[in-house]
Amino acid sequence: MLGKQAFLRHSVFPQAGGMRSARLSVVRRRGTGLASLWRYLLAGLGLAALLAGVLAAVYLTAPQSGQPLGPDVSRTKKTDNGLYVASLVPERGVVRQGELEAWLLTLKTKTGASVERAAIAISGGMPLHNHGLPTSPQVTDYLGEGRYRIEGLKFTMSGWWQLRFAISSGAGSDTVLFNVVL
């Protein structure tokens, strides 16, 4: 939006003002009556067309981003009741759309100790599309130091995804939600 306003302020109005003053001076020098009325009318038409043209160009080329504020996409979070600190990263470092991928979930307690032998259930989906995850990802391995491998995640579309983890261990049960935006 800012871009559009700036564009109008800096390009359209100065041009229009310039044209109008040029035309006024022509009218003053040359004559009056019907002929000048015609000229005003035509000048007005020209200006209106120019404005419409510029507005159309601006409207058609403006990026149509509808989300001024995206969801929180931090990869390290305290769980909802503060029992754990969870970190989520794709195993290969990057997320590739449309492929089954493994992610790593690291769980620490409040005091920084690794959480071992946690039971973890994974769910999620796309909140704006009325559907869950296209796959059923599962924890397939414990890698030590609180790190769990999650396999079977697949992001089939670009957009806002949510991943929910329900975590249960000796320290208690808690949940955490991660946002992934592709």
Add this chain to the structure above:
Amino acid sequence: MRRLFCSLALAMAAILAGCGKPDFSDAEKQTIASLALNTLPALKPDTTNRFADMPAAAALGSTLFFDVGMSHDGTVSCSTCHKIDRQFQDDLPQAVGVGRTNRRTMPLAGVARDPWFFWDGRRDSLWAQALTPLENPLEQAGNRTAYAHYMKARFGERYERIFGPLPDFSGIPPNASPLGSEAEKAAWNAMSDTQRDAINRVYANIGKAIAAFERSIEPAPTRFDRFALNLSTGAEPKGDAIFSREEILGLKLFIGKANCVTCHNGPRFTDNGFHNTGVPPVANLPPDRGRVDAVAQVEADPFNCFGAYRDGDASACGELRFMVKDAPELVRAYKTPSLRGAATRPPYMHAGQFSSLDEVVAHYAKAAPSVEGTSEVHPLELSDRERAELVAFLKTLAE
């Protein structure tokens, strides 16, 4: 008079300035580049089919694909519905083999890249898919031992050169199958485990040969791909790579306001997923609940990735292993079809519900609720002109 002319010319110039071809934002350019065919990765090896990239297997598969002997009554082959000169589909609302089925024939370009097969994904590999119509009473209507006998009689030498020795056929009934008529089922059940396994292995190899052939069927570059390539390289488009204003606006709608690209993404214009989009059922066809009923079928298939006939190790079975088995959105969910070539192959949807792209676009704009389950599609305000623009763009994927 001259001033009048000048003013008019000025006004015209101003109008034209506003009507030039619309430009693309950087984000739009990125999306367009992601749809272009040059971003399609090389076909991955299929480790579940060790014959997948063997030319002799593909050649035998090609023979089988076009052989009407591969049916109960000798009149139907894979190519009866997957017509080679029609994008490997048949232009019918529902496929007709030995009988009339309840689903639209899917085209085959790029099929080897699919994780799931059929509209509902009831098979998990291309070779397991190829076996299914062979025994469907409405398609090729054959039975398992009859196909094995046929392979030995007609293609024995070719078969053995690729797959190794055929089994001992003594005592194998001419017609037997776990899926056939009552008599065929009884004959199948009377066979020994060893015999059943030997026949299943021949049968799986038939599928693997056909799959090896089908891997060669890939999408071809279109006008859209030439346009997209020019856009990404900044080259001046020439000839048919030039898009009309209507086509450009259609493309902008496709990747913008109309949200088509949400599911129709990537160079094949599909997310390979299943969605309920509120497509209405067809009267007089059996009940069809889509993906939700396919889950049990693929799990029960002896030729699935977990079965005994898979080559390689189970690491290739991720899709089956992490399959969603029970979720409300599986009800009346059907596969997102590729849109490449779609403009020249009506009718549309899983049972040919819509006869034109105009009807398809109108359906998505209206977003009628699903008869069962919940449609993922939201209503969309599209003017008549915008609908025409979308259709104009879709046609560039078929030229």
